[in-house]
Amino acid sequence: MKAAILIHSDPSTGTEEALGRVFNALAVAHDLKQKNQEVRVLFIGTGTRWLAELSKADHPVHDLFEGVKDKIEGASSACSDAFGAADDVKASGFELLTGNQLPGTSGLPSIADLMADGYQVLVY
Template sequence: MSETKTAIVILSDPAPGAEESVGRVLNALATAWDYGQHGEALVLFQGAGTRWPEQLQDTAHPAHAVYQAVREKVAVVASGGCSIAFGAQDSVAAAGIETVSSNQAPGTPGVASLRELTDQGYRVLTF
């Protein structure tokens, strides 16, 4: 069986007090960890999801431990243009997360390209 390549795209906004957003990021990271144990995985913070790294750095956050485990085994990147648009550019950089901006969509400084991921053989899961 060939190795799988899976990109987990986190689009949800870490709205304060929203259990659904915590559930989404927790499940996204657990999925990334699972796929990372059995193949190649990538986590992409895109859209409002670029606000997550700042939240996940907090050791009291319910998803902190799985986030740290994922960072040890799985590539984690963020959409450059989205991090700018959602005011997360500084916190993404402070978390040491590389930004990608290969989709030069008009009116943007460049966002992550999902087409590029599928062209590279990744299946894409969104949360």
């Protein structure tokens, strides 16, 4: 099995739901990693804001984030631009993903490529 986990929830809402979504997404990534399954984590939409938050040592999900960091592919470039997260994504050391060259944007990750490569797509 191959899974691509797309994190779309917005940390700036400060809601338990947003925190629950990122926690559960990373918990699924951890579970798959522990079972030697292929997994990739991508941050899209307002979810691109999470990388700066999760990089903070005092964040409640930081340890889980560190445990699956090697499975994080990066964040959507266009979404990072649109939601003011591009500098934070770069500062966190992650890639800005541009496989889907959507006109008028800096590009987004290509979900079509992931699906063509046999990845099941999970959205949080």
